[in-house]
Amino acid sequence: ETGVTQTPRHLVMGMTNKKSLKCEQHLGHNAMYWYKQSAKKPLELMFVYSLEERVENNSVPSRFSPECPNSSHLFLHLHTLQPEDSALYLCASSQDRSGSSEKLFFGSGTQLSVL
Amino acid sequence: DQQVKQNSPSLSVQEGRISILNCDYTNSMFDYFLWYKKYPAEGPTFLISISSIKDKNEDGRFTVFLNKSAKHLSLHIVPSQPGDSAVYFCAASKIQGAQKLVFGQGTRLTINP
Numbered sequence: 724e725t726g727v728t729q730t731p732r733h734l735v736m737g738m739t740n741k742k743s744l745k746c747e748q749h750l751g752h753n754a755m756y757w758y759k760q761s762a763k764k765p766l767e768l769m770f771v772y773s774l775e776e777r778v779e780n781n782s783v784p785s786r787f788s789p790e791c792p793n794s795s796h797l798f799l800h801l802h803t804l805q806p807e808d809s810a811l812y813l814c815a816s817s818q819d820r821s822g823s824s825e826k827l828f829f830g831s832g833t834q835l836s837v838l
Numbered sequence: 839d840q841q842v843k844q845n846s847p848s849l850s851v852q853e854g855r856i857s858i859l860n861c862d863y864t865n866s867m868f869d870y871f872l873w874y875k876k877y878p879a880e881g882p883t884f885l886i887s888i889s890s891i892k893d894k895n896e897d898g899r900f901t902v903f904l905n906k907s908a909k910h911l912s913l914h915i916v917p918s919q920p921g922d923s924a925v926y927f928c929a930a931s932k933i934q935g936a937q938k939l940v941f942g943q944g945t946r947l948t949i950n951p
Contacts, residue, residue, distance in 0.1 A: 725881065732879075763847065765840065766882075766927065766941040813881050826872060827939060829881030 726750040729814050729830035736804065737838050744799040744833045746814030754819040755797040756827065757789060760811040772797065773819055804837045811835070841865045842930050844942035852950050857915040859945050861928030864909065868930040872939070873902060873913050876925045885926070886913070918949045 727748045736742050748755060757769040771779035772791040786808075788800040797814055811834050815827040843862045851857045859873075869890035874882035888895040888902045888911070895902050901914045915922055928942040 725883065727881070729881075763943060765842065765943050768939070815881070826884045826887065827882075829874075829883065831879065831881045 725828045725830065727814060727816055727828050727830035729812075729833055731833055732831065733834045733836075735836045735838065736801070738804060738806070740804075741800070741802040743801065744812055744814075744835075746797040746799075746830055748795055748797075748814075748816040748828070750816055750818075750828060752816035752818045752828070753794055754817045755791060755794070756815040756817075757797065757799050758813040758815060758829075760813060760832070762810075766813065770799075801835075804835075806837050809835055809837045840943075841868075842928055842940045842942040844926075844928055844945045846945050847943070848946040848948070850948045850950060851918050853920060854917045857913075857918045857922065857947055857949070859913040859915075859926050859928075859947065861911050861913075861942055862909060863911075863930050865930070865940075866909065867932050868940075870931050871902070871904060871911050872929045872931075873900075874927040874929060874941075876927065876944070882927055915947075920949050920951060923947060923949045 730745045754773045756771050759767045768781050769783045770789040775791050786803050790798040811832045813832045814830040817825045817827050841864050872887040873885040875885045876882040886897050886900050886902050888904050893904050904911045925944045925946050927944045929939045931939045
C-alpha cells in the first residue's frame with residue numbers, strides 16, 4: 724500500500740461517454756500528478772498540480788480535463804476519447820520542496836479501454 | 839526525442855545470479871536518477887536513487903552505478919530472486935523536485951528458478 728488510491732481499477736468506455744478517474748493520497752504531500760503508460764512506451768507526464776495549482780500541462784488534448792479540489796484529491800475527467808487513449812493512467816504524489824529531489828509515490832492505476 | 843532510454847525491453851536471469859539493467863540518458867543537465875519497480879496491476883514503486891555527486895549507491899541486494907561521462911547508469915541485483923521479476927523503470931531529473939522526472943520505457947526482468 725503506497726498511500727495513493729485510485730478508482731476505478733478498470734474502466735471500459737465508448738467514445739461518446741463521459742467518465743472520471745479519481746485519485747486520493749493519504750501521505751500529506753503537496754504535489755499530485757497524472758501519468759499515462761502505453762504499452763512499450765515510457766511513462767508520459769500529463770499534468771502536475773503543486774499546492775492545488777496546475778503547474779504542468781504536457782500538450783495533453785482537451786478531451787482530458789484535470790481537477791484538483793484540494794491537496795489530497797485529484798480527478799481526471801474524460802470525454803469523447805479515442806481508442807488510442809486506451810492505456811494505464813497512473814496518479815502519483817510527492818512532497819515537493821524547492822531545491823531538493825523527492826521521489827514519486829504511485830497509485831495502482833486505472834486500466835482504461837476505449838471502444 | 840527520448841531523453842532516457844532503456845534499450846533492452848526484456849532480460850531473463852537465473853535465480854541466484856546477478857541481474858544488470860541498463861539505462862542511457864542524453865540530457866547532461868540531469869543530476870538525479872532513480873529506479874522504479876513495477877509489478878502487474880500495481881503502480882511503480884521507488885527502489886533506489888543516486889545523485890550526480892556519487893558514482894555508486896548501494897541498498898542491500900541493489901546497487902546503482904552512475905557513469906556521468908558516458909551518460910549511463912545501471913542497476914545491479916545480486917543475488918537475483920524470483921520476487922525480483924517485474925518491470926524496472928529508470929528515471930532522471932534535474933534537482934528541482936519530482937515534477938520533471940523523465941522515465942525510460944522499462945525493462946521486463948524475469949528471474950528463472
